[in-house]
Amino acid sequence: MSEWLNALAPARPAGPGLAGAVGTPNPLLPLYPPVLPETSPPHPPGTDPGACPGTHADPPSRRPVAHPGLSETLRARIAREFMPRWTQEWGGRFFAEGRVPGPQSIRLDGNDYLSVAGHPDIVSAQIEALRQQAGFTVQSSVFLRPDSPVHQFECDMADWLQVPNVVLCQSGYAANLGLLQVIAEPDMPVYVDTLAHMSLWEGIRAARARPRPFRHNQPAHLARCIREHGPGVVVVDAVYSTVGALCPLREIVEVAEQGGCMIVVDESHSLGTHGPQGRGLCAELGLTHRVHFITASLAKAFAGRAGFFTVPEELRYLSRGAFPNVFSSCLLPYEVVGLQATLALIQQADAARRRLHQLSHRLRSHLLDLGYPVAQGTEQIIALEVGREVDTLVVRDALEAQDVFGAMFCAPATSKEGALVRLTLSAGLTDVEVQRFERALTQLAPTLKPWDWPAARRQRRRAEGHRLQALPGQGTSQDAAPACARAPASCLPAESVAH
Ligand SMILES: Cc1ncc(COP(=O)(O)O)c(C=O)c1O
Numbered sequence: 001m002s003e004w005l006n007a008l009a010p011a012r013p014a015g016p017g018l019a020g021a022v023g024t025p026n027p028l029l030p031l032y033p034p035v036l037p038e039t040s041p042p043h044p045p046g047t048d049p050g051a052c053p054g055t056h057a058d059p060p061s062r063r064p065v066a067h068p069g070l071s072e073t074l075r076a077r078i079a080r081e082f083m084p085r086w087t088q089e090w091g092g093r094f095f096a097e098g099r100v101p102g103p104q105s106i107r108l109d110g111n112d113y114l115s116v117a118g119h120p121d122i123v124s125a126q127i128e129a130l131r132q133q134a135g136f137t138v139q140s141s142v143f144l145r146p147d148s149p150v151h152q153f154e155c156d157m158a159d160w161l162q163v164p165n166v167v168l169c170q171s172g173y174a175a176n177l178g179l180l181q182v183i184a185e186p187d188m189p190v191y192v193d194t195l196a197h198m199s200l201w202e203g204i205r206a207a208r209a210r211p212r213p214f215r216h217n218q219p220a221h222l223a224r225c226i227r228e229h230g231p232g233v234v235v236v237d238a239v240y241s242t243v244g245a246l247c248p249l250r251e252i253v254e255v256a257e258q259g260g261c262m263i264v265v266d267e268s269h270s271l272g273t274h275g276p277q278g279r280g281l282c283a284e285l286g287l288t289h290r291v292h293f294i295t296a297s298l299a300k301a302f303a304g305r306a307g308f309f310t311v312p313e314e315l316r317y318l319s320r321g322a323f324p325n326v327f328s329s330c331l332l333p334y335e336v337v338g339l340q341a342t343l344a345l346i347q348q349a350d351a352a353r354r355r356l357h358q359l360s361h362r363l364r365s366h367l368l369d370l371g372y373p374v375a376q377g378t379e380q381i382i383a384l385e386v387g388r389e390v391d392t393l394v395v396r397d398a399l400e401a402q403d404v405f406g407a408m409f410c411a412p413a414t415s416k417e418g419a420l421v422r423l424t425l426s427a428g429l430t431d432v433e434v435q436r437f438e439r440a441l442t443q444l445a446p447t448l449k450p451w452d453w454p455a456a457r458r459q460r461r462r463a464e465g466h467r468l469q470a471l472p473g474q475g476t477s478q479d480a481a482p483a484c485a486r487a488p489a490s491c492l493p494a495e496s497v498a499h
Helices: 003-008 072-089 120-131 149-161 172-183 198-206 219-229 249-258 323-327 333-347 350-370 389-401 431-448 454-470
Strands: 165-169 189-193 210-214 233-237 262-266 293-297 307-311 381-387 407-409 419-424
Touching: 072 389, 120 333, 149 165, 149 307, 149 333, 165 172, 165 323, 172 198, 172 233, 172 262, 172 293, 172 307, 172 323, 189 198, 189 219, 198 210, 198 233, 210 219, 219 249, 233 249, 249 262, 350 381, 350 431, 381 389, 381 454, 389 407, 389 419, 389 431
Parallel strands: 189 210, 189 233, 233 262, 262 293
Antiparallel strands: 165 307, 293 307, 381 419, 407 419
């Protein structure tokens, strides 16, 4: 646990173990109370106790069981669409199966940005809720009574965010899908940033609305699209989940208002990390009252398993008809109580937010200096945009050989030729880990030659375009040329200079 959280954690008396926490035994259950092993210590998160750190884990071996077999059409599709990728690109193993991290590994593959997971306040609140869960009915959240912990948490979130209402959902995916299914209608234009999260696109599809993609982070293109297709809904992420780019939200809101559109902002990667008390980018920019709907996953800085959307009073009851809220069960009390405890921690986490932003700045500058093309983003998500899947796997494996673990992203999370290794920072990274990361990336640069990746070439071309536009008499752009990846002089072989 990071130091800032240790400072927040009150000293707690040792409570009874989980095995002693169960209520009245149910004679119909075969083994009750459950027998929990008391002697084996928990293994570090993400490690498989059976596997050696630094090796590949084999799937558990299982006896084959009978299956009726697949249809010819499905077989043909597997052979056509999947097998070439499996054999040629991935070398016969699933792309996400790299090495097994060990306890000393540098983990940049999660979204617990403020390092709250496992905080004693969260854990003890959850244990207490599990003890008292006996009378709880698992049901769809539309049936929850007004005094349920879910509604209490929704009110607390709404007060914190300074919005009229919050509707809690099982995940960020469910929140985005459900909200758009409720607010959009068939054939309505929904202007969606090309890098917006898949769940938003799925919501547009569920509503049978018409997606009108606009170029990533380009308000001028959004304005052109709205002029062409008329008022509808504008959909953006506050921080983009693949590359860590910040949305130019002020400009986007202005364009949406001028075009008579409602606006949805997904704050999954800015809630907790940005704004006063972590209230997000809308709050940081003073835009909350001009944004119609905010959504977020609570599986990022909240490190839980939930999501939410905000709605005005008029939609409070209608929005409870979002399909995931009606046709899927609600969160369990221990999950909600855990989120409540997390909210209290996040409100006090200014030191962690500062640390996270400092780390983002420091590591991004370091990578840029080394020639890695990370200029697309500015925030705590850093994408090593390698391009082809086969090359990206090489980079992922090289990082893991240095004990640095990111997440491999490829289609459908990226374009087919836009695969990347995503590195997510957290306030809990120690100085030693940061230095080890910097050393690893420095050592790898001459081998990986990141200045030759397609993204680096694209960024150089774009920077050159900006430079020419800014020449006297050559256009009106006031933008400074963005930073772009170049090979450091010490790494440049003579023939690379032409790039
Ligand atoms: C921007 C964004 N929105 C929504 C989601 C979905 O969140 P969840 O994992 O809670 O379903 C994610 C997670 O990948 C995300 O990055």
